[in-house]
Amino acid sequence: MNTLRSLQTHRGLAFMAIPGLIVFFLFYYVPMAGIVVAFKDFTVREGIFGSQWAGLDNFRRLFEHEGFRSALGNTFIISLLRLSFGFFAPIVLALLLNELRSAALRRTLQTVTYLPFLFSWIILSGIFLLVFSIEGPINSLLLHSRHAPISFLSDDAWFLTLVIATGIWQSAGYGAVIYLAALAGISPELYEAARVDGANRWHQMRHISLPGLSPTIVVLLILNLGHVLNAGFDQIYNLYNPHVYDVADIIDTYVLRRVFNLQLGLSTAADLLKSVVGLIFLLCANRLARAATKGEHGVF
Amino acid sequence: MLTGFGFSKFIGAARELVFAQVLLPFSRATVWIIVFVIHQPLRTVVFAFLWCGLIAEVSAQKKFAYDPLALLQIRDDPARHLTLRWQGTIRAEAGRPGSWIERFIENRFNLTLEPRFIVFFSYPRVLPLRMLGGDIADVTWIMARDVAPFSRHGFALELPWEVIRRHAPNYVRLLNANAPEMWLLTHNEGRNYGVPLSTIESRFPRPGIWRMDWLRNVGIDRVPATLVEMEEALRRFRYRDPDRNGKIDTYGMSTWRSPMAPDTMDRSFEEIFGAHGVLTTGWMERNGKIVWGGVLPEAKETLGVLQRWYAEGLIYPDYAVAPAGSIDLIKKLTSGMVGYLSGLAEYFSFDLSNNQSMAAVVASVQSGGEIVPALFPRGPEGKRGGRGVSFGESLGVLMFGRHLEHEPEKVVRVLRMLDEFAADAELFLTVRLGKQGHHWQWDEAKGLHPLPPFDLSNNAARELIHRTLEPWRTWGFYSLFGGTQAIADLFRTAPHRAFDDAYRNSADAIYDALGQAEAVPADLILGDLIQFQVTTYSEIIGGRLPLSHFDHFVREWHHRGGAQLTGEANDLFARRRWILDRAGVPPPVTP
Numbered sequence: 001m002n003t004l005r006s007l008q009t010h011r012g013l014a015f016m017a018i019p020g021l022i023v024f025f026l027f028y029y030v031p032m033a034g035i036v037v038a039f040k041d042f043t044v045r046e047g048i049f050g051s052q053w054a055g056l057d058n059f060r061r062l063f064e065h066e067g068f069r070s071a072l073g074n075t076f077i078i079s080l081l082r083l084s085f086g087f088f089a090p091i092v093l094a095l096l097l098n099e100l101r102s103a104a105l106r107r108t109l110q111t112v113t114y115l116p117f118l119f120s121w122i123i124l125s126g127i128f129l130l131v132f133s134i135e136g137p138i139n140s141l142l143l144h145s146r147h148a149p150i151s152f153l154s155d156d157a158w159f160l161t162l163v164i165a166t167g168i169w170q171s172a173g174y175g176a177v178i179y180l181a182a183l184a185g186i187s188p189e190l191y192e193a194a195r196v197d198g199a200n201r202w203h204q205m206r207h208i209s210l211p212g213l214s215p216t217i218v219v220l221l222i223l224n225l226g227h228v229l230n231a232g233f234d235q236i237y238n239l240y241n242p243h244v245y246d247v248a249d250i251i252d253t254y255v256l257r258r259v260f261n262l263q264l265g266l267s268t269a270a271d272l273l274k275s276v277v278g279l280i281f282l283l284c285a286n287r288l289a290r291a292a293t294k295g296e297h298g299v300f
Numbered sequence: 301m302l303t304g305f306g307f308s309k310f311i312g313a314a315r316e317l318v319f320a321q322v323l324l325p326f327s328r329a330t331v332w333i334i335v336f337v338i339h340q341p342l343r344t345v346v347f348a349f350l351w352c353g354l355i356a357e358v359s360a361q362k363k364f365a366y367d368p369l370a371l372l373q374i375r376d377d378p379a380r381h382l383t384l385r386w387q388g389t390i391r392a393e394a395g396r397p398g399s400w401i402e403r404f405i406e407n408r409f410n411l412t413l414e415p416r417f418i419v420f421f422s423y424p425r426v427l428p429l430r431m432l433g434g435d436i437a438d439v440t441w442i443m444a445r446d447v448a449p450f451s452r453h454g455f456a457l458e459l460p461w462e463v464i465r466r467h468a469p470n471y472v473r474l475l476n477a478n479a480p481e482m483w484l485l486t487h488n489e490g491r492n493y494g495v496p497l498s499t500i501e502s503r504f505p506r507p508g509i510w511r512m513d514w515l516r517n518v519g520i521d522r523v524p525a526t527l528v529e530m531e532e533a534l535r536r537f538r539y540r541d542p543d544r545n546g547k548i549d550t551y552g553m554s555t556w557r558s559p560m561a562p563d564t565m566d567r568s569f570e571e572i573f574g575a576h577g578v579l580t581t582g583w584m585e586r587n588g589k590i591v592w593g594g595v596l597p598e599a600k601e602t603l604g605v606l607q608r609w610y611a612e613g614l615i616y617p618d619y620a621v622a623p624a625g626s627i628d629l630i631k632k633l634t635s636g637m638v639g640y641l642s643g644l645a646e647y648f649s650f651d652l653s654n655n656q657s658m659a660a661v662v663a664s665v666q667s668g669g670e671i672v673p674a675l676f677p678r679g680p681e682g683k684r685g686g687r688g689v690s691f692g693e694s695l696g697v698l699m700f701g702r703h704l705e706h707e708p709e710k711v712v713r714v715l716r717m718l719d720e721f722a723a724d725a726e727l728f729l730t731v732r733l734g735k736q737g738h739h740w741q742w743d744e745a746k747g748l749h750p751l752p753p754f755d756l757s758n759n760a761a762r763e764l765i766h767r768t769l770e771p772w773r774t775w776g777f778y779s780l781f782g783g784t785q786a787i788a789d790l791f792r793t794a795p796h797r798a799f800d801d802a803y804r805n806s807a808d809a810i811y812d813a814l815g816q817a818e819a820v821p822a823d824l825i826l827g828d829l830i831q832f833q834v835t836t837y838s839e840i841i842g843g844r845l846p847l848s849h850f851d852h853f854v855r856e857w858h859h860r861g862g863a864q865l866t867g868e869a870n871d872l873f874a875r876r877r878w879i880l881d882r883a884g885v886p887p888p889v890t891p
Contacts, residue, residue, distance in 0.1 A: 045454025045702075066860050067832075134617050135637065151617045154620060242620050242831070243620045246835050257827070259428070260424055260425055260428050261827065262431075262452075
């Protein structure tokens with residue numbers, strides 16, 4: 001009843017939510033029925049309901065399959081690398097931007113760092129493939145300094161470095177916006193009080209800005225952990241090559257190949273597994289955050 | 301001011317939006333489980349949806365028993381007008397509906413054609429998704445490797461051998477005489493799906509290309525004929541400044557990757573492997589058994605050579621990175637990065653009268669630049685050769701959509717078309733090249749040549765006119781198959797014939813014992829094993845793994861499904877005669 005009444009009161013807002021709800025329903029709820037494919041020996045000929053039940057066969061086949069095991073491992077490795085290096089980059093960037101005195105400079109820098117986020121990986125990968133290729137500008141510089149050329153794109157370690165670094169470069173500016181917003185929400189009085197007490201800028205950053213950011217950091221960390229099996233499909237798919245498959249083949253690229261091979265049961269199973277692992281991580285992280293902050297922070 | 305009230309509110313709203321954007325897609329399954337566990341009304345909705353789907357599907361499945369052999373009884377009625385949705389070969393993406401050839405075929409066979417085009421490079425990605433979406437044309441050109449999945453999912457119509465023999469006898473005769481093993485490609489679990497399409501070109505191997513000016517600049521005056529000579533030439537390319545610019549900035553060679561299968565690298569270093577008598581992505585016959593070429597000791601031997609070459613810098617370091625496709629590779633040669641390229645030589649590459657040919661481009665980029673066709677280098681035991689694609693591999697399979705079980709007359713009409721193309725050379729040339737005197741002309745001096753404005757490739761492509769008979773360049777969109785050797789010979793000029801005899805001799809070809817690796821329907825395993833092989837090979841070549849790792853690779857290869865696959869390949873090999881009998885291929889005459 002309460003819900004109905006509140007809908008009544010906010011019917012304008014509720015009305016505006018309808019298109020969003022329709023999209024949500026069509027693209028998130030309706031396809032869920034397809035999850036059943038993960039438990040079937042699915043062929044289009046027999047349809048979702050006509051296909052034989054396969055129990056957990058698809059999952060068993062997945063885990064027996066070396067390609068999937070290595071994709072799973074690679075996904076974890078890339079995600080963890082991304083998280084350990086990439087997660088803090090926007091925080092640092094936001095803190096640094098926040099310390100700039102000149103508003104004009106700050107705005108310019110913010111725009112410049114934000115800009116790469118607007119480009120698709122299709123374009124960016126084209127640029128990186130050129131820049132880091134053997135005859136690209138980086139290797140020309142190395143050659144000039146009498147250094148042997150480096151195959152950035154075909155060496156496993158260099159490739160991962162490149163993936164992580166370009167990933168940070170592309171998204172740090174975007175991530176910083178969220179932190180900047182949180183920083184903007186901190187009351188200026190706190191800073192004024194600190195200055196009166198003789199705190200320098202470093203102290204202010206350490207004792208006011210960072211604690212002020214911590215709820216945002218926690219929330220974003222939880223959400224990021226929910227994505228732990230999303231290792232950045234757009235980027236990797238456009239950058240990788242057979243040389244680095246053994247480190248760069250991730251679950252998404254694996255699933256994609258399975259879909260093109262029309263192995264729909266297997267690909268659904270792999271994707272479902274990914275979602276379930278994401279859910280587990282998300283719930284654990286949420287619980288941890290709540291426990292650590294005595295129920296103060298957490299998404300739900 | 302960033303901290304101003306309005307802006308910070310805006311940022312706050314943006315933050316909410318971001319959260320929604322990040323939260324929303326975090327997991328379909330998560331929401332599903334939450335819904336299932338806690339939210340009663342939504343659960344009802346989901347179940348209602350599921351049931352609606354079930355009912356809809358069941359009612360849509362009208363029971364219809366398709367008897368493929370009934371096609372034997374259907375007679376083509378030429379007076380009956382039919383409409384065909386025609387998904388022709390790839391590499392025709394520049395084509396436009398309403399071309400001259402289209403109208404010609406429509407008139408001749410009483411049809412309305414609705415051509416559909418697919419972009420060459422997107423075929424492996426787009427076609428399966430289209431099929432999944434239920435968008436299946438009446439006639440679809442597919443690659444052999446898709447026969448198994450498309451038939452398993454019910455996209456392809458079963459087409460018994462007897463039906464093809466009944467309705468397209470001339471074509472079957474042609475195929476059986478030249479490439480009987482192609483019937484293995486359309487076979488899946490005891491049934492036949494679609495018609496294998498034959499080509500005339502790809503069965504001949506393609507050697508590499510040398511920069512002759514570079515060879516001379518480093519003191520070599522003839523094309524290397526053995527692996528030893530080749531290695532020496534590549535070494536001089538690397539260290540003796542073949543382009544005379546005063547810098548050591550050139551490499552010996554790079555290699556070809558098939559753009560249709562960039563991940564398999566099945567033709568990379570083919571002549572080096574060929575010099576050791578091995579085909580790395582294919583089935584080979586050894587003592588009456590079928591074995592996978594990539595795990596043979598000869599492959600290890602070759603990898604040892606390549607590892608040494610790579611370490612010395614003779615091989616272009618990023619050979620596997622460049623986007624697959626000949627244009628990019630050719631640039632490596634024309635821009636003076638490398639002095640040798642594998643697997644790209646054909647007669648037209650050296651045609652200086654065409655300013656787009658590779659020879660002309662090299663000459664225009666560097667004065668004195670000259671390319672020559674390579675010889676397949678002889679290995680230590682005197683072997684040599686390159687992948688000879690067996691007759692028809694690259695031309696794929698003609699698939700009929702399964703919905704044609706309700707419209708069998710369309711199947712019969714298309715089979716009749718195919719048969720007439722095979723029987724009537726003049727008709728074949730018309731549907732492939734257009735109208736003689738209008739689109740093309742032939743004379744002894746110039747051979748087959750397009751007439752203006754169709755000498756410009758764009759104009760020809762728009763009209764779906766093929767400027768040559770070489771199917772690799774433009775696969776027949778309406779002509780279906782590649783023609784006959786007799787037709788091809790008619791149109792090769794004397795120098796062209798001489799070139800092919802000298803450099804592209806089928807004696808140098810190494811064939812897959814089963815026609816093509818994918819003849820064994822191994823949906824999951826084969827692709828992954830090939831990928832495993834490519835990765836291991838490139839790690840060994842690049843020196844990141846020792847050569848001794850190859851033995852471990854072979855064990856692991858068998859363990860990961862290779863043993864099972866080899867068993868299936870041998871089963872298919874044993875079944876070969878059964879399939880060929882169905883297709884009417886006469887047994888070999890034993891003396």
